[in-house]
Amino acid sequence: MEDNTVRFGLLGCIRYASKFVRTVTQSSNAVIIAISDPSLETANTFAAANNLSPETVNVYGSYDELLNDPRVDAVYLTMPVTQRGKWAVTAAEKKKHLLVEKPPAQNSAEIDTIVEACESNGVQFMDGAIWLHHQRTVKIKETMFDSGLLGDVRHMYSTMTTPIPEQVLERLTKEAMGLAGAIGELGWYPIGAALWAMSYRMPTSVRALPSSIATNSVGTILSCSASLQFGPTADATETATAIVHCSFLSQLSTDLAISGSKGSIQMNDYVIPYKEDTAWFKYTSGAKFVDMHIGWNMMPEKVMVDCVGTEESQEAMMLKEFVRLVQGFKQGESEADRRWPEISRKTQLVVDAVKKSVDIGCEVVYL
């Protein structure tokens, strides 16, 4: 391992981190060399469950110990969102590159602090919004946006809803979920999708939509819809609206619909595709009703995107991109790719604005 292999450590051993371990294990240029959790028992159980041998993987009962392990190049943070900011900064100071589960922080000020720590310590930052790395996402950008088939974006609709059992809802405290609750935890996806579709142009204003908002008895936001207005600016005259919806009170839905001046795109599994080895999106371009309005002049086109094996899963593609950037540093690169932290920062700014709108009775919040 004197070569270019990126050596990962886990900060947090939640069950979901198994997916990351699986992806790294299948990768040829990354390896897990350490895991950590405030509970050593949790860490040991995780190691056993994920076939991480004590001969090759150090198991720590604290994040500090792992961060003091000089062999670790990069860390994957999965602890509760309320602790991510603090540990991300500490990790950056220990010169570890950062892959941080979404939402990476509780608000944009905290993200700024993390990104500054990364900049001054010369490490890369990326959040864990996996879908941005899926080959389907890349393909849509090329075939629909860059080609002009979609035209100008007019209206977007995006959801991330996933149900939580009723008895668990009350246990979702702000300590576990962060101040923005579902807006950060789930809304990260639809808000990120709207920004992605707008090529990261920021909305001019946002507004939470009253009847969509639900909280539990301790005030954690469980459900919220919001509209994002992309008004005219000095740089962009075209206007657009995005509707984002996130909820722990609805069945699983991950819809993304984009309506443009020339075409439209639909997906119902943009966050995590139905199946790992294949994904698709549907679109029409130049659609109209036929004469007498008894049908359409076309059916939606279904574009398949095959992901051959788990090496091309969206997790693998994210890892590949992150490893590429870390390898750049290992080979002497001195500056981080600012695109990824900028995407996180913009997403968080919108999350914050939606949260603020909720706080002030669904009034408009300008950005």
Added chain:
Amino acid sequence: MEDNTVRFGLLGCIRYASKFVRTVTQSSNAVIIAISDPSLETANTFAAANNLSPETVNVYGSYDELLNDPRVDAVYLTMPVTQRGKWAVTAAEKKKHLLVEKPPAQNSAEIDTIVEACESNGVQFMDGAIWLHHQRTVKIKETMFDSGLLGDVRHMYSTMTTPIPEQVLERLTKEAMGLAGAIGELGWYPIGAALWAMSYRMPTSVRALPSSIATNSVGTILSCSASLQFGPTADATETATAIVHCSFLSQLSTDLAISGSKGSIQMNDYVIPYKEDTAWFKYTSGAKFVDMHIGWNMMPEKVMVDCVGTEESQEAMMLKEFVRLVQGFKQGESEADRRWPEISRKTQLVVDAVKKSVDIGCEVVYL
């Protein structure tokens, strides 16, 4: 024709009315016996284009003449929306049953006037929102709503966008399009869809969404999104939000997505199905991510609804329902079915509220 056949007259000979003629022609218990247009030339051209023989169909150069034809049982109104209210009332006074293209009026006061005229003259009223009559629509209600597969509706998204050439946009005057512009002309569908999904429970408030609004130089609304809030009421504690979007500036899109506590439904052609002889909707119920979040525990179910021949097209189903009601009167029924005028009235009330929200700078409007 001394039998139970319903004898139709057309008030207005726009091109789109050909669809209605085709449907009536294929029906065994309805017939077109007269057509009219303020321009006799337009009426004659329409008659020739639609194979309406002068031997069986009277062609009139004014609506009054047709309404004075005692053989006419029922009329189909397609003149510009700004004239529908006046002619609907006149037709009701002449004891003609009314099938009125949507939107049937310019505002809810006008609908009330029409419905009162129908009530006091003992004639049936129905607007031309065809999709409500499609067998798919009926099937969704049974299989998703009544069965409990969907659960409580939480969030809805519905669009009706259809592009109009740029040079024509400026010619869309308020005289042609009515005061509500695209909100009445196109928004009738997504607003109607939201009400349908909520079993005609009215929203507690609505709000237009600023960046979505576009007008032409004469002030006609060309594009608008709005959120409908279904807040808690004395009768219903569950809250829901609907997003409706209508536009002449986007490519054709007719999406309807409903996200519920237990399931979700998706259609992309709810207004007019892609094909006349078959239609489908997709749903999931009880969907969740599989372990490690690398996929879903199910794929969306595609439910096909076959419409055998044009006799089961949505136009045919609408005609069937309307004819059934008119035949009831011919057989001595003295009261109209109040369900259809009530659907129109509620839809118009929401159209009016959205229009008002646009007028007052996208502030909330309570209903």
